[in-house]
Amino acid sequence: MKRAYKYRFYPTLEQAEELLKTFGCVRLVYNKALEERTRAWHAEQRRVSYAETSAMLTRWKRTQELAFLGDVSSVPLQQALRHLQAAFANFFAKRAEYPTFKSKKKSRASAEYTRSAFRWRDGRLTLAKMREPLRIVWSRPLPEGAEPSTVTVSRDAAGRWFVSLLVEEKIRPLAPVGSAVGVDAGVTALVTLSTGEKITNPRHERRDRRRLARAQRALSRKAEGSANREKARRRVAKVYARIADRRRDFLHKLSTRLVRENQTVVIENLAVRTMVRNHRLARAISDAAWRELRSMLEYKCAWYGRQLLMVDRWYPSSKLCSACGTVQDAMPLDVRMWECACGAVHDRDVNAAQNVLAAGLAES
Numbered sequence: 319m320k321r322a323y324k325y326r327f328y329p330t331l332e333q334a335e336e337l338l339k340t341f342g343c344v345r346l347v348y349n350k351a352l353e354e355r356t357r358a359w360h361a362e363q364r365r366v367s368y369a370e371t372s373a374m375l376t377r378w379k380r381t382q383e384l385a386f387l388g389d390v391s392s393v394p395l396q397q398a399l400r401h402l403q404a405a406f407a408n409f410f411a412k413r414a415e416y417p418t419f420k421s422k423k424k425s426r427a428s429a430e431y432t433r434s435a436f437r438w439r440d441g442r443l444t445l446a447k448m449r450e451p452l453r454i455v456w457s458r459p460l461p462e463g464a465e466p467s468t469v470t471v472s473r474d475a476a477g478r479w480f481v482s483l484l485v486e487e488k489i490r491p492l493a494p495v496g497s498a499v500g501v502d503a504g505v506t507a508l509v510t511l512s513t514g515e516k517i518t519n520p521r522h523e524r525r526d527r528r529r530l531a532r533a534q535r536a537l538s539r540k541a542e543g544s545a546n547r548e549k550a551r552r553r554v555a556k557v558y559a560r561i562a563d564r565r566r567d568f569l570h571k572l573s574t575r576l577v578r579e580n581q582t583v584v585i586e587n588l589a590v591r592t593m594v595r596n597h598r599l600a601r602a603i604s605d606a607a608w609r610e611l612r613s614m615l616e617y618k619c620a621w622y623g624r625q626l627l628m629v630d631r632w633y634p635s636s637k638l639c640s641a642c643g644t645v646q647d648a649m650p651l652d653v654r655m656w657e658c659a660c661g662a663v664h665d666r667d668v669n670a671a672q673n674v675l676a677a678g679l680a681e682s
Contacts, residue, residue: 319489319621320467324482327454334479336447337471340390341427345420347375347387348398352417355406368403372396391446393435401430428472436469443469443481454481461487475555491623498582500675502635502667503611505602509572510667512675517572522565523605530557565607573614577624583615584678586635587628627678635670635677 329337354374355366375395378384387395408414435446442451443466464485472480500512508519523530533554540547576583590609594600619626629635637646641662649656649666657663 319487320484321487321489322470322482322484323458323460324480325454325457327452327479327481329452329479330450333445333448333450333452336390337429337473337479338427340394340429340447341473342422343387343390344394344398344429345422345425345427346384347378347395348402349419350378351375351399351402352419355402365406368399371399371402375399391431391435393431393446394429397430397432426472426474428470431469431471433467436466438465443483445469445471452481460485474559475552476559477552477555478559489621491621492578494623495579495581497580498584498675498679499576499580500584500671500673500678501576501586502671502674503586503588503606503608504667505599505606507667508606509611510671512668512671514665514668516667519606520564520568521602521605522561522568523601526557526561530554530561533557565605566610569607569611569614573611573618576615577618577622580624582625582627582679582682583619584627584629584675585612585615586633586674587631588612589631625682627682629674629677629681633674633677635673636666638669638673639664640669640672640676 351371351374354371358364358366375387379388402417405414405417409416431445437444441456441460443454444451460483464487466483466485468484470482470484472482474480502510504510505519507516510516533550537547537550537554540550588608590603594603596603615626618624634645637649638644639646639658639660639662641664642658642660644658644660646656646658654666655663656666
């Protein structure tokens with residue numbers, strides 16, 4: 319299967335200038351093509367194809383105003399048009415909302431190079447329009463004999479440069495095991511397992527909240543458009559990057575452990591986007607990153623031959639007695655321990671995880 323390996327790299331001044339120019343051209347081409355497709359639909363009720371936008375790009379390069387588009391590699395520009403085509407395909411299939419314009423400040427700065435636009439030789443990567451290979455920090459080795467088919471270069475808000483290499487890899491399924499586990503997501507305990515184990519929520523955002531607030535106050539005092547404001551903005555971005563990196567690292571370790579130890583993992587299909595509308599819990603829910611954990615479990619289970627089951631979000635896992643099956647009328651959030659009429663005393667989260675496991679196994 320195809321798998322992406324992401325590494326940090328440190329470009330020379332010349333390489334950074336070339337990449338920043340490419341990012342700007344990619345964003346411009348994407349936005350102009352989106353504008354033209356939107357205009358054609360509203361004015362003529364006509365859908366514009368990828369081939370038509372590709373022809374538009376050729377015409378744009380021949381104009382005096384946009385002749386600079388020819389100064390960068392053509393492959394990332396064509397890939398931007400393909401990404402726009404995919405966005406429209408997802409929209410028409412009702413899998414996504416209407417594509418939006420890319421912003422210089424808010425959108426991810428990136429460019430995608432296919433095999434014809436880079437050279438891979440002896441573990442060294444050289445992109446089109448560049449004379450020297452990238453100085454990549456190989457934090458982990460690529461699979462033996464693997465060669466990248468696609469390279470994506472990006473720069474985050476903190477100013478860090480990353481390169482993602484897409485390679486073909488054979489992943490061996492893990493040896494089967496006989497255990498299954500139900501997972502109940504929470505805020506105090508990030509997850510509670512049906513075995514009774516509770517994994518504490520590290521609360522990465524809360525731990526760095528003072529540092530973040532201090533950096534944001536310093537940013538608010540800087541004049542708009544000044545060099546000092548840019549420095550302060552980058553300090554804020556670095557705090558956010560530290561939070562995101564630590565959170566992602568923790569979730570990777572947790573998801574890998576759940577997949578390695580269990581043949582079947584059962585979770586609730588939570589509507590996180592709706593839940594964060596609760597202004598009292600939105601910050602804590604966002605910090606817990608349940609959606610990211612679910613995504614990791616999905617692809618790791620597919621990689622290693624495990625089964626991931628999902629229980630409907632309306633299933634009353636917290637109000638249902640796992641001993642006798644009685645459903646309680648109400649279960650406020652502040653109730654952490656409760657006793658059923660049958661005499662069973664339940665920890666709210668452990669009981670919910672056990673019910674999630676039973677429901678998932680019953681449905682499968």
